Amino acid sequence: MSKSNLTRRGLLKTGAVAGSGLALPTIFTAQSASAFINDPTGGTVTLGFNVPQTGPYADEGNDELLAQKLAVEHLNGEGDGGCLNTFSSKALRGNGILGKKVTFVTGDTQTKSDAARASAKSMIEKDGAIMINGGSSSGVAVAVQGLCHEAGIMFMVGLSHSNDTTGKDRKANGFRHFFNAYMSGAALAPVLAKEMGKDRRAYHLTADYTWGWTQEESIVASTEAIGWETVNTVKTPLASTDFSSYIAPVLNSGADVLVLNHYGGNMVNSLTNAVQFGLLDKQVNGKDFKIVVPLYSELMAAGAGENIKGVLGSMNYNWQLDNEGSKAFVKSFGEKYGKPPSNSAQTCYSQVLLYADAVERAGSFNPCAVGEALEGFEFDGLGNGPTLYRAEDHQCFKDVLVVRGAQNPTSQYDTLEIVEVTPREQVMYPPNHPMFGGDAASLGECNDGA
Numbered sequence: 001m002s003k004s005n006l007t008r009r010g011l012l013k014t015g016a017v018a019g020s021g022l023a024l025p026t027i028f029t030a031q032s033a034s035a036f037i038n039d040p041t042g043g044t045v046t047l048g049f050n051v052p053q054t055g056p057y058a059d060e061g062n063d064e065l066l067a068q069k070l071a072v073e074h075l076n077g078e079g080d081g082g083c084l085n086t087f088s089s090k091a092l093r094g095n096g097i098l099g100k101k102v103t104f105v106t107g108d109t110q111t112k113s114d115a116a117r118a119s120a121k122s123m124i125e126k127d128g129a130i131m132i133n134g135g136s137s138s139g140v141a142v143a144v145q146g147l148c149h150e151a152g153i154m155f156m157v158g159l160s161h162s163n164d165t166t167g168k169d170r171k172a173n174g175f176r177h178f179f180n181a182y183m184s185g186a187a188l189a190p191v192l193a194k195e196m197g198k199d200r201r202a203y204h205l206t207a208d209y210t211w212g213w214t215q216e217e218s219i220v221a222s223t224e225a226i227g228w229e230t231v232n233t234v235k236t237p238l239a240s241t242d243f244s245s246y247i248a249p250v251l252n253s254g255a256d257v258l259v260l261n262h263y264g265g266n267m268v269n270s271l272t273n274a275v276q277f278g279l280l281d282k283q284v285n286g287k288d289f290k291i292v293v294p295l296y297s298e299l300m301a302a303g304a305g306e307n308i309k310g311v312l313g314s315m316n317y318n319w320q321l322d323n324e325g326s327k328a329f330v331k332s333f334g335e336k337y338g339k340p341p342s343n344s345a346q347t348c349y350s351q352v353l354l355y356a357d358a359v360e361r362a363g364s365f366n367p368c369a370v371g372e373a374l375e376g377f378e379f380d381g382l383g384n385g386p387t388l389y390r391a392e393d394h395q396c397f398k399d400v401l402v403v404r405g406a407q408n409p410t411s412q413y414d415t416l417e418i419v420e421v422t423p424r425e426q427v428m429y430p431p432n433h434p435m436f437g438g439d440a441a442s443l444g445e446c447n448d449g450a
Contacts, residue, residue, distance in 0.1 A: 036366050037152045037449025038128045045100040045365065047072070047352065048107065048129030050120050050144060051158065055111035056238065057136035057264040059299045060344040064134055064158055065106065066337055067345035071352035074332070075102045082332035083353060086325040086381035091360035098359060109135060111238070113143035120144045124151050130365055131156060133351050136264070136344060138162030138211035145174040152449020154367045156351035159344045161263075161295055163214035166395035168437030172446040173367055175374055175394045177354065177387075178347050179427070181215040182435055184294045184314040185222030187400040187422035191312065196257065196290055198227035203255035205246050205270060207262050208235040215261045217435060219294050223259075231255040236262070236270070243270040247277050256284040259292045267293060268303040275307045296403055298342045301415040308405030308415060315401040317343040317384055318418055326383040340413050350382045354389075368446040388424075392431035394443065397424045 040046070049068045052061035074082045077094035084092050096102050105127040107119025116135065123129040132148055133156040135141045141160035148155035149171040157165060157176040161184070166176050192200075202223055206212040212235070220230050231253050236246055247270070250258055258279060262270045274280075274291055282289040293300075296313035319330050319340035329349065333341040341349070358373035359365055375391035387398040402420040409415045432439045 035450065038124065038130045040100055040128070040130060040365060043100055044103050045097055046127055046129050047102060047104045047355075048120065048123035048127065048132040049104055049134050049348075050107040050109055050116060050123065050132050051134040051348075052111045052136050052140075053106075053108040055109075056266055057111045057159075059303070060136040060159055060264055060297060060342070061109070061111075061134070063299060063342045063345045064136065064348040067333065067341060067349035068104065068133065068352055070333060070336060071349045072102045072104055075353070075356050079336070080332055083325055083328050083349070083382050086328045087353065087357070088380040089357050089361070091357050092353065097356045098363070098365070102356070105129060109137070109140050109144075111137045111140065113139050116140040117143050117147050120147055121151075124148075124153055129153070130367075131355050133348055133355070134158040135160060137209070138165055138214075139209045141165050141176075142169045142210060145169065145171050149173040149444070149447055152367060152447040154355060154370055156355050158348045158351065160211070161215065162211040163218065163435050164210050164437075166393045167214075167435065168441050170393050170437075170441060170443050172371060172394075172443040175351075175354075175371075175389060175396075177351050177396045179314075179316045179398070179400055180395070181211070181218040181294070182429060182433070183400050183427040184215065185218040186427040186429075187314050187402050187420075188219070188292070188294060188312065189222040189226050191402045191420055192223065192228075192292065193226040195312070197287070200228045200257050200287070200290075201231050201255045201285065202228050202257045202259050202292075203231045203250050203253050204233040204259045204261055205243065206233060206235050207238055207266055209238055211263070212261045214435070215294055216259075219259055219261065219292075221435075228257075236266075238266065240266065241269055243273045244277075246270070247273045247279070250274075250279065251277065251282075254284070256287045257290045257292060259294065261294060263295055263297075264300060265303070267300050271304050271307050271311070280310075296416060297344060298340070298413065298416060299344070301405060302412040304405075305415075309407050311405045312419070313403055315343050315403050315416070317346045318401055318403065318416065319346075320414070320418060321383065321385075321401075323383065323385055325381040325385075329383050346383050350384075353382065354379075366448050368448050371446050386424075390431070392443075393436070393441070397428055399424050400427050
């Protein structure tokens with residue numbers, strides 16, 4: 001890439017050149033011709049944590065930030081080490097990353113793509129962040145992933161469930177640990193058929209952005225494959241707080257299942273409205289009316305309270321999993337913050353460690369070298385069990401949890417119970433699956449900003 005292109009994009013720092021009175025990008029003044037953008041040449045390395053600290057997904061974002069800070073502590077040799085003690089890769093030694101102390105800067109995505117891009121851009125340009133991690137919206141994830149790819153920066157995706165993130169919008173500089181909408185459908189459908197039967201009529205309310213669209217598509221496909229009929233699909237604005245006007249038509253639709261393709265505060269409000277309308281007390285088509293929430297989190301469940309009792313959904317992780325990695329993370333997080341971690345927290349914690357581990361194994365912060373270290377990487381010990389980072393699309397594959405709202409929770413932290421652990425083989429799909437962009441989907445070439 002030419003010097004003029006780098007300058008025009010505004011993504012490189014400048015430094016004075018002796019005797020010239022000019023400023024050149026640091027990439028041209030570094031010791032090595034193979035240097036890359038934001039190459040950490042001092043004793044520290046800066047990571048950028050870009051999460052929704054305000055907006056409808058703020059609860060998820062604040063938990064992500066707690067986990068990111070904990071990961072930094074463990075990388076720097078502070079605390080009990082957490083999953084550094086259980087991670088199958090032994091490259092991390094608690095002495096930073098490649099011997100450099102880890103520091104971080106934060107941004108507020110506000111659950112808005114423009115705000116998320118602006119905060120990520122600032123962390124890259126002004127703070128010298130070498131990696132961006134975070135997000136609790138797929139619209140945000142897709143936007144920031146595109147920005148990071150253009151800038152030559154690694155993006156370790158946080159909470160993003162849309163098929164598009166590692167589908168039609170996949171990028172070589174982006175990697176996703178969280179599961180996706182297709183996986184939710186593949187895990188949920190057999191359980192729905194077993195518990196609700198194969199003769200059902202479903203009505204969907206869907207958040208009107210990339211995540212909602214792909215979740216609706218995935219759940220419709222998986223439920224129709226078991227014999228369900230889709231009565232209607234209705235899009236709702238992300239900014240909605242009262243869903244009463246959307247719930248009322250369900251009563252006269254002939255549907256006997258309501259599928260809420262909502263997340264965060266949206267799901268809490270729409271489920272509350274549905275229960276207030278008495279949907280769960282009704283019988284339709286000779287069947288008890290049911291509600292399904294395809295994507296769950298502990299924070300959403302706590303916010304919805306008793307309304308989630310008996311309601312099925314899926315999760316990427318739950319703190320009640322009984323494996324060594326999960327127990328180590330739950331202990332560290334619980335002792336520091338006085339509560340168990342959410343799946344949002346576990347995802348961002350894992351992504352920070354996975355990035356640092358890949359740097360150590362590559363022996364370089366160059367994003368292309370780091371990407372190569374992650375592609376096809378199989379690991380265990382971070383809480384989800386055996387996991388694969390697939391090379392073709394940078395999507396992680398691991399077991400998926402089907403959960404249900406607990407009937408008799410003992411606290412706000414055990415409101416969900418694990419119904420089934422779906423093996424990863426059941427939720428895998430080819431990289432060119434039509435829901436993921438087909439043969440046209442491409443990672444493109446890795447960009448190191450040079």
